[in-house]
Amino acid sequence: MLNNKVSKAVRLAIAFGAASTAAFSSSSFAAEEGAEQVERIQVTGSRIKRTDMETTVPITVIGRSDIVQMGALNVADVLNQTPVAIAGSDQSNSSFSTSGVGLNTTSLRNLGESRTLVLVNGRRFVSGVSPSSGYAVDLNAIPASMIERIEILKSASSAIYGTDAVAGVVNIITRDNVEGVEFNAQTGISAESDREKYTVNVTAGNSWNTGNVTVAIGYDDDKGLKSSDRDFSRFDEAILLDDDGNEYVDKVYSSFPPQGRVGSYNGDGTPYTGLAGGEAFNRASFRQLVTPLERKYAAFNIKQDINDDVHYFAEVNWNSSKTYDSTIEPTPFSTDDVFLPSRGGVGGISMSNPMVPELLRQNLLADGLTMDDNIPALVRRMVEFGARSTDLERDTIRIATGIDWEINDAWALNTYVSWGKTDQRQDSGGQVNIERAAQAFDVIENADGELQCANDLAVLQGCVPLNLFGAGSVSQEAVDYVKVPAKTAGQSEQFIFSASLVGELPIELPGGTIGVALGAEHRLESGFYNPGDLAQTGASSTNKSLPTNGSYTSDDFYVETILPVLDNLEVDLAARYSDHEIVGGETTWNAGIQYSPIDTLKLRASAATAIRTPNIADLFGGRGETFATVTDPCSGVTASDTGNVAQNCLSIPEVAARVAATGSFQLTQIEAQSTGGFVGGNEEVKSETADTYSLGVVWQVTDEFSLTVDYYDISVEDAISTTSRTTVLNRCFDVSSSEFDPSCSGNALRDKNGALVEVNSGTGNENNIETSGIDIELAYKLDTDVGTFGANLLWNHLRQYDITGIESGETIEYAGQVYTPDNRANLNLNYGFEDFNFSWRMRYWDRSVDSVDGGNFNYTDFTPLVEYNEFPSVVYHDISGTYSFSDSTDVTLTIRNLFDKQPPVANQSSSSGGTGINTVSEAYDVTGQYFQLSFTTKF
Template sequence: MYKNSLLAKSVHFALMSGAAVAALSASTAFAAEEEGAKVERIEVTGSRIKRTDMETTVPITVLSREDIAQTGAINVADILNSSPVTIAGSDQSNSAFSTTTVGLNTTSLRNLGESRTLVLVNGRRFVSGVDPSTGYAVDLNAIPTSMIDRIEILKSASSAIYGSDAVAGVVNIITRKDFDGVEIAAQAGVSGESDRETRTISVTSGKNWSGGNAWISLGYDDDKGIKGTDRDFSKQDLAVFLDDNGNEVADILNSSYPPQGRIGGYNGDGSEYGGGVADGFNRASYRQLVTPLERKYAAAGLTLELADNVSMWNELNWNTTKTNDSTIEPTPLDIVNDVWKKSRNGKGGMDVNSPLIPDALRAALVADGITNLNETTFVRRMVEFGARSTDLERNTIRVATGMDWAINDTWTSSTYLTWGRTDQQQDNGGQVNVERAALALDVIEDANGNLVCANELARLQGCVPLDMFGAGTISDDAVKYVKSPAKAVGQAEQFVLGTSVTGELPLELAGGNIGVAMGLEYREERGTYSPGDLAQTGASSTNQSDPTDGKLYTKDVYAEAILPVMDGLELDLAARYADHSITGGDWTWNAGVEYTPIDSLKLRASAATAIRTPNIADLFGGKGETFSRVTDPCDGITATTAGDVAANCRSIPQISARIAADPNGEFVLTQAERQGTGGTVGGNVDVKAETADTWSAGFVWQIMDELSFTVDYYDISVKDAIDTTDRSVVLTRCFEVAPSAFSQNCNGATLRDANGALIDVNSGTSNENNIDTSGIDAEVNYTVDIGPGSFKAQLVWNYTNEYVTTGILDGDAIDYVGEVLYPEHRANLNLSYLIDDFSFAWRMRYWDSVVDSVNGDNGNFTDGESLTTFNEIDAVVYHDINARYNFSNGVEATVGIRNLFDKQPPLLPQGTNSGGTGINTASEAYDVTGRYFYAGVTVKF
């Protein structure tokens, strides 16, 4: 069993010194025990029982400190999400258009979502960094790279070991310990376009003594980001059109909410509105391609031996992240519906004879038969109010402390407590107070012939006329009166208390003693979010939103056992019972087997159940206003249309009256009515837990000391997956019932106006889908001495066989494999050469060829047909190089280039499904920065 092999020695070296992944993965030791020798046991992600080797019944990928150094990444998300088994949930590009998640960096295993990926720090939970109204995930910004020793990715469900959320697997970030001395590290970088400047500096100091260790680390990171206009692919709002020959082309699609205003078919000054580049508005000119991010952090650790067999440990993390100067385009204001609320039966408007309206515009409107502006379209881009900005700060603090007791030679006890809190504060600019806008649009002439607000009280409060008829016509005083600066605050808090005992039972099987672990755990989550007073009342131009306030807790008991049935055959068993305060009790279990028929080959298989209990956002997320498109099943119904849906529609008095009054006996909505349906989405306390059944099987083959090969097949089936119910689905479920069971207001979910048009359709979270995914992971590691140095090669490959989402209600299934974010193949090839104090690394990242949509639900802007040319995206390969040199005086210098050949991202403009808002590509898959240079130095003394 490799008693003194290079393989066994490599495990110890890699774990204790953070060697490269190639060395670590090659070192898959198969439990080497020498007679009479003390066996060193290590803690491995996925088990609470220490063991003698890294390989377990489930596959684990390790990213070492060396890997992080070779990428020059100052954010752990950059290295983690480049792994073939993970993908970004939120990143600094795909969140740039958001006001609450902007700047977040999260990760998703198997593409199953950040909420199904459990992120741990040193084997224990870390507090969420997402505002509780939006979701739940660890913000990787809160874990600086300078603190990290290695990252272990457990690529299998593990709820029986760690509890809820470990559906896709576990990301366990192991921080540095037992630091002795002082280390100062600094790095700077810049793109080939001379932007996205980054800089980082950290100072770490620690001391070992006979009774323990103490250390502290301080650091600062700054990422200047990239403006949308600084790259050709994102400097304009683009969409897919058909040219004169019917070919798909990407062309400029400027917004029809222009700075000069658009009233019917006219500009604000009365000239004809031509649209296009001349009269439209380029929203991209205000957008971010990469959100700027500034971080400051401090971390500390203390370990003390209180007695020969008792030790205490403490961890402290503090991090603050700022996303200053994050902007999107100025507010697009729909005066008819946002201010006068016509879509909600509002009666406001502006008579065509208002003194605010220019004569030329008045004449054109009168000629068209318009007597009041609420009878036509009236929209404007509010550029005088500036960009909609989000200055957001997240402060995360986490304290972890515990005590370990070596009861005897075989039994140990561990008790720990963690508490963490993330406070989010944001200032939003560029918004409009729609109530004051209504007052400022209602003007008269005073005795001196000056235009003033008609409402006397409003005048006393500073109201001045709001002239929106032309570019630059809104005065500074009007901006001051109408603008709506907003503040929003949120807080996520977590408390965990756990205790466990581990050891060996006095029962020996043929392969050795039975190892066991058992314990109790209590976890409490709290979350609040206040979107600001005007946002809550609906008086702001942003969507109305209710506050969030919720609390949940879970009480868990678990047990695990390792049964060495015989020499070379081991069973791993685990079970957990979790009692959730909202959803009740759930059992989960893990079962695995390892079999080593010969010294060089290990076979393994595992099966497990997992759960994801709903989080604060799922349960208690405040209702927020939305105007996403919905399909009214009554649209097009006639007096003679057959079927239950038609009968249910005609049972609604407003619809039956409209059908009776229509010359053709139809209920046909206007375009404005189809587009004007509002409503809310939010949490739902009736949501139940998701469940998952997973299994994997594979082998580890140490072909020779220098070459190893690992292959694992995985299969994950998620039931009752939590999602926000599409509002059109709400309507379908409401109307596709027998008339005797039909509710005219869909049990309170809908509201119609006097003409029968939908005003509101409300929805929320529910257990919507089943998700099935499967595939193969493979790793090949090779190490050989060439010339005066050592060459290492590692191939990490993922093949996704299926990713099927099936609607629970209708049974509709879509297999997303082959779409942009679900490539069939992803792979990394890492090559390195070490000679004395010099090392060189070349890393290649492969993303397979994909399509934008597998089921044709995208479309061009000319005739709406599904995309063809723009549906096809070629495979890409990114090349990164890194060189480092260790000087004899404790100084290490590094230089590197990411995206060496300046590979540009594929164009995914409007009309595609995968293109991120405002960036015309998919940042989760493709590099948006371009060629990037960095250099750094580390000094140790």
């Protein structure tokens, strides 16, 4: 099947890891010589074994030499630096989250980690993400020491692999050729003498006449960074305007100070002067720039021939990833949290409460309050409770085992069963029990003139007054009574049974026999996530959060064929029917063609449909409380207004009464900003569908130089996302009066004055996404008397990345924004001579903007940014050198970010900057110049 010089070139590229860096060692040359031998192999994107390494869809290969030369401890370190992938979650952009902290995931084409299917040896891997928040493989769970290569299928492939393969497929191929014991130790440190990394791993293997085995165990420790460790993240920052209207960066402090604040007064009654008086609070001093991550892992692969026709395999992965000492600033607390109206709270801290300082009381009386009033909201940074901390541990285990039966020379039956589970345990500190806080605010003077809690039962339980009026005013006894540990637990579980019959039909075409694969797959996904008890009841200082629990099955049936129409013309076809328990049946298909007019040139084209069925979070995600701004469609309505929205608003008695009394339905600022509600999963959500196309050419220009160019186009319809609460209201009210439900199917609740107090929402099919671009790969290798030279270029040019809201019809063109720059490229230069190998890697991120639609603003007049909306182009340089002392021992020195390039500013004014890091970690390096030393020996 098209076994020509182009195919040989691709085989050599894989042998060298030529899609990225290549280390020119004796073993690589041996692989090159072996590539001349033609045998049938399985290539990512097909279940049919073939003689041709190249397929109708583009594949980029990252070789093991890349991982070694980069000193990568984690698969994500390599994968997310390729021009076709971007981090979904990393140790910086997840540092401010709770359930997602410490994750390392990937997103092809920036279409989202849930639209990127990650396989290990062609088989699905269990999700490592909390079932309440999404679905993705945590790359922490796959040890780099076990990886032979990574194949990135840059096209939709749902017909071959099933749901989620919308943007493409990442197939991680593990090693099965290790002989003896390989010991590796690495250490790293930044030029700032921090972010220490350590790893020790042992990989061992053995082969015999009828099989082989590979085992790996290891330990990694990445110490991470605090935001205070770097100048660019040491303080919260925002963009302001000077007197001439020029933008500049300045520090921003929290208005929740440690001494407490009531309006314009400190908790003790003195005037609050903020930054001018040194009374503001720097949140960044507690935040994490890079989350610390500790990993322990073990992996085991075995292949064994039972007889000449039956072959057994098994794969076992175990990983334990732990984040530790990950903190954010102490809880920002308001007395309104205790008396929240949306939760039925009434009352407050009375002006006559004996904890209220006399100076504060007199100032508030002078401002017009009376002794019968409650003091306005007291806001305070709860520093006595310590930083909010997240200690999270994920344990992932995955077992895959199966039998391959060669029925005869033409047919084989491949079967396997896999089971995987990720357990997540989390301890969070620094939170406040608001039920106990209410008791600790209710204070009286006892007979001895001392303050005590008014409720006798609360006193028996340890209640002491919680005095927030002043710096250091909270006693340790009050902390012990009110502080609450928050423990959460979650689990993702996956079970798969798959069987496929692969072979050749007794039909001969001019190019050869017809290859066929057909099979069936049963998949069960389940998961749960339980927030802490107090979070579920709303008794914690965090937003109320309900548990997640759900499962679903999918039964898939598929067929694939390769039609060798001519010696130089091949057609690939595939189709799959997926019967999802919740959303029903879907059919997807792939069609591709490749043609070689001459031995050195190959033309290819493909078209495919793909789906992403909703996951546990989409369907069953427990609802979490939100107070984000929501727009009431009834706002401003008058009695004379016409149209569906106005008439439906006026049909609500409370709204009509307010209009009759005041002339229009005008909300106060407090009413407009106090609409609570919940957001979560939705069992009515449908599958996403996608249409994808690609056109490409592979040209072996000379024996040393090859060129690959591919155009791609991906259109996603009914993309799943969280439906905004404003959209929920607009859809509810913009209907005829006969169809109108004032409660919006139970999702909207109003008070006696007609103001919204609760609006709920969930996931829905909200957007259409269009993206297209061009991938270019160049590979060059030159052998000389003074060594071997190599160069590889990977370049992605993005033509389009548009998101259109189904509800509004509005299209936003995101191409050129920082997550979707017009151009990304990697250039890798290599040199090898005898026992020495050197590589120079350059990573290019094009100039871009923070926001294409005015989604950022300065803190002076709140208009969109201009100067600081622009990010310059950035080139990062990494170098590494390996010296082999013998056939069994080598040392590698790697310097990343050689010239210590500092990241562009993306702070609180920006729309893309990560909280607490003041830049975009998906695009820019946050650590700075970094040195890493690796020692490997084999015996």
